[in-house]
Amino acid sequence: MDLLEFARGPALQTAAYILVAGTIWRIVGIVMLKEKADYSEPRGRGGFFAALKVIWTRAFTAEPFKKATMYPKMMAYVMHIGLFATIFLFTPHIVFFEGWMGFDWPGLPNSVIFFIGVATVISGVALLVRRMTSPVLKMISNFDDYFSWFVTMLPLITGLLIPVRVLFQYEDLLAIHILSVALLLIWLPFGKLGHAFLVFITRGTTGMVFERRGART
Amino acid sequence: MTTVDGRHRLDREAERIAYKPPEARHDKQGDMSTDERVEHAMHHFVKNFNTQTASYLDGCVHCGMCADACHYHVRTDDPRYTPIWKIELFKRAYKREVGPFAFFYRLFGFKKKITIDQLEEWQHLLYDSCTVCGRCSLVCPMGIDIAGMVSMARHGMFKAGLIPHELHETAKRAAETGSPLGITPEKFEERLEWMADEHEVDIPLNIEKADVLAVMSSIEIQKYPESMAATAKILNAAGESWTFRSDGFEATNFGMLSGNTDWQKEASMKLINTAIKIGAKKLVLPECGHAYMAMRWMGANMYGKPLPFKVQHISEYIADALNEGRLKVKKVDKSVTFHDPCQVSRRGGATQAPRDILKHLGVDFREMPNGGDYNWCCGGGGGVVTIKRADELRHRVFKLKMDQVEATEAEELLSSCANCRQSFDDSQQHFGWDYTMGSLMEMVADNIEEQRS
Incomplete structure (x- = not known):
C-alpha cells in the first residue's frame, strides 16, 4: 500500500469514524447534563422556531457593533464562505462526495476555486496576525486556537499546492493533502472547531431563552 | 427636572478624570482555609453547569468581539475586561471537571487547577467590572449569553467567601432585615404616611384582599420616596384594587446580585407568599431593573412552579393602562x-x-x-x-x-x-x-x- 492508498483508505476512514464518534460524544456530554425547567410566564414564543431564528440572525452583526467588529467579521466571512466553496464546490471534491453519497451537484471552475482558496488563506493569515497582535486576543487565546488554525489551513495550503506541483509529485501532494484533511477531521470534534456543530446549540439555546422573554436576540 | 446648560462644557479628558486601575483589594468573608475556599468555589461553579451553560462554555471560539461591546473594555482598553475573560475560571472549571473531555484535560494537565490567587484576582472582574448588562451577549457570533454566566460564576465566589465587602454587607443586611438599606416595616409605613400627607394621596396599606400587590425598592423608599406617591396616584387613577403590604414590600434582590441563591429565594418567596396571601392577580414591580429580572424571569423558578399571578414592571402596567384607556x-x-x-x-x-x-x-x-x-x-x-x-x-x-x-x-x-x-x-x-x-x-x-x- 503506497502513501496515497493509505491516505485515501484507512487514514480517511479512521478519521471519519473519529469525527463521528467525537462529535456524538461531545454533543451527548453537553445534552446529558441536567437542565432546569423554566416556569416563568413566557412573553414571546420560545421553542424550536426561536432557535432556528437566532441560528440564522446571529450570522449577521447588529448595527451598533458593525463598526467595531467590521474587520474580523469580514475576514471570518471570507474564511467560512471560502472553506465552504473550496470543500463543496470544487469538482474533484464533488466527484469524491458522489462516490460516497451517490449524487453530485454543480461545481465552480477550478480557476475560481483556486482564487477563492488563496483568498481563504489570506483571510486565515489575517485572522492569525490579529490573534497574535491584539491584546485582547493574545490574552484569551490558547493552544486550541493556534492548533485549530493550523489544521484548518493545512488542507487549504496543501490543496493549493497540488496544481502548482512544487517539491513533490502529484500523487504525494494529493496524499499529503488527504492526510491533512484526516488530521482536520480527527481534531474537529475535540477543540474549538467543534463550533461547526456547537453553533447550532449555542445560538439555538439563546434563541429559545431570550425569544421566550420577548427580549432582544 | 432637567436643564441643559450649554455654557459649561465638560472637559472629560482632563487629568482628574483619567483612569488608573484601582489598587488590588481582595475581600474575604468567613474564616475558611485557602483550600476550602477553592473547593467551595469549584463545587458551586460545577453546580451551575447544565446543558445551556455547557454549550456556552464549550462553544466560545475566542474571537474577542465581546470586548468591543463591553463598556469597561471600550473605556479602558484593558484586555482583562473582555467579557469572556471574566468567566475564564468558570470556563476552566467546566472543561476540567465536567465537560465531555474533562478526563483528558485532567489527565494531560491541559487545564490547571484553579488557585486562590486567581479567584481573588477574578473578584475584581466578576464584580467590580461587570454590571451583568448583557450587551456582550448581543455581539457574540456564537450567541453565548456571557452575562448570564457571570451571574452563575458569582454563586461560586459567594460560597467561597470571595466577594466585595460592600456587596456582601448589603446582601447580608437584606437577608437579615428584609431590606438592603435596613428599611423595617415600621419605617416603610412611616414613609408611606409621610408621602400620603405630602402628596394628598390615598395609599392603601395592608389591605387583606386586593387584585394588585405593589412593591417598592429600598432605594426608592429611602432616596426617592416620591416614587411611592407616584405609584399610588397611578394605581388609584387606574381604578385598581391594590395595596402595599408591610409583610412583603421589598423588591430588590441582593441575594441574586451577590450570588447567594438561598438569600435570593428567601427574598423572592417573601413577595410571592404575600401576593398569594392577599389573592393578588398581579404583582407590580417598581422602577428597578434587577428586581424585574429576579421576579419576572426567575421568581417562578424560585417558587418551583408557575406563579399564580402575573408579574409586571410598573412601566408595563402603565403602558397597558394607557393603551386600554384605564x-x-x-x-x-x-x-x-x-x-x-x-x-x-x-x-x-x-x-x-x-x-x-x-x-x-x-x-x-x-x-x-x-x-x-x-x-x-x-x-x-x-x-x-x-x-x-x-x-x-x-x-x-x-x-x-x-x-x-x-x-x-x-x-x-x-x-x-x-x-x-x-x-x-x-x-x-x-x-x-x-x-x-x-x-x-x-x-x-x-x-x-x-x-x-
Whole structure:
C-alpha cells in the first residue's frame, strides 16, 4: 500500500469514524447534563422556531457593533464562505462526495476555486496576525486556537499546492493533502472547531431563552 | 427636572478624570482555609453547569468581539475586561471537571487547577467590572449569553467567601432585615404616611384582599420616596384594587446580585407568599431593573412552579393602562430621552412599554444613538454601585452614557430604574453634569388627567 492508498483508505476512514464518534460524544456530554425547567410566564414564543431564528440572525452583526467588529467579521466571512466553496464546490471534491453519497451537484471552475482558496488563506493569515497582535486576543487565546488554525489551513495550503506541483509529485501532494484533511477531521470534534456543530446549540439555546422573554436576540 | 446648560462644557479628558486601575483589594468573608475556599468555589461553579451553560462554555471560539461591546473594555482598553475573560475560571472549571473531555484535560494537565490567587484576582472582574448588562451577549457570533454566566460564576465566589465587602454587607443586611438599606416595616409605613400627607394621596396599606400587590425598592423608599406617591396616584387613577403590604414590600434582590441563591429565594418567596396571601392577580414591580429580572424571569423558578399571578414592571402596567384607556395623561410639551435599564429592556424584553408611555405623554421622544436594547449601561447595575472601590472605574465608563444622552439634546432624561437613577445621580455629582435623571413613572403621575365620573 503506497502513501496515497493509505491516505485515501484507512487514514480517511479512521478519521471519519473519529469525527463521528467525537462529535456524538461531545454533543451527548453537553445534552446529558441536567437542565432546569423554566416556569416563568413566557412573553414571546420560545421553542424550536426561536432557535432556528437566532441560528440564522446571529450570522449577521447588529448595527451598533458593525463598526467595531467590521474587520474580523469580514475576514471570518471570507474564511467560512471560502472553506465552504473550496470543500463543496470544487469538482474533484464533488466527484469524491458522489462516490460516497451517490449524487453530485454543480461545481465552480477550478480557476475560481483556486482564487477563492488563496483568498481563504489570506483571510486565515489575517485572522492569525490579529490573534497574535491584539491584546485582547493574545490574552484569551490558547493552544486550541493556534492548533485549530493550523489544521484548518493545512488542507487549504496543501490543496493549493497540488496544481502548482512544487517539491513533490502529484500523487504525494494529493496524499499529503488527504492526510491533512484526516488530521482536520480527527481534531474537529475535540477543540474549538467543534463550533461547526456547537453553533447550532449555542445560538439555538439563546434563541429559545431570550425569544421566550420577548427580549432582544 | 432637567436643564441643559450649554455654557459649561465638560472637559472629560482632563487629568482628574483619567483612569488608573484601582489598587488590588481582595475581600474575604468567613474564616475558611485557602483550600476550602477553592473547593467551595469549584463545587458551586460545577453546580451551575447544565446543558445551556455547557454549550456556552464549550462553544466560545475566542474571537474577542465581546470586548468591543463591553463598556469597561471600550473605556479602558484593558484586555482583562473582555467579557469572556471574566468567566475564564468558570470556563476552566467546566472543561476540567465536567465537560465531555474533562478526563483528558485532567489527565494531560491541559487545564490547571484553579488557585486562590486567581479567584481573588477574578473578584475584581466578576464584580467590580461587570454590571451583568448583557450587551456582550448581543455581539457574540456564537450567541453565548456571557452575562448570564457571570451571574452563575458569582454563586461560586459567594460560597467561597470571595466577594466585595460592600456587596456582601448589603446582601447580608437584606437577608437579615428584609431590606438592603435596613428599611423595617415600621419605617416603610412611616414613609408611606409621610408621602400620603405630602402628596394628598390615598395609599392603601395592608389591605387583606386586593387584585394588585405593589412593591417598592429600598432605594426608592429611602432616596426617592416620591416614587411611592407616584405609584399610588397611578394605581388609584387606574381604578385598581391594590395595596402595599408591610409583610412583603421589598423588591430588590441582593441575594441574586451577590450570588447567594438561598438569600435570593428567601427574598423572592417573601413577595410571592404575600401576593398569594392577599389573592393578588398581579404583582407590580417598581422602577428597578434587577428586581424585574429576579421576579419576572426567575421568581417562578424560585417558587418551583408557575406563579399564580402575573408579574409586571410598573412601566408595563402603565403602558397597558394607557393603551386600554384605564388611565389618561395630559400632553407634556418637552423633548425627552429615555435610558433603558438593561434588565428590564435588553434582558427582560419590556423595551416597548416606556416608548408607549412616552407616546401617550405626547413628548418629543428622542431615542439615544444605539439606544433601546443596545443601550450603554449606567455602570451601576449588577451591584456595582454598592462597591466603593469600583467608583473610579464606574465613573470612567459613565462617559459613554453621557455622550449617548447629550447626543439627543433632549430637555429631559428619564428612566424606569431607581438603581440606574442612583448611579446617574452619583456620576452627575462626580462630573458636575448638567443632566439630572428623572423617573418616567413620576412624569406619568404628575400628568394624570382626572377622569370625570
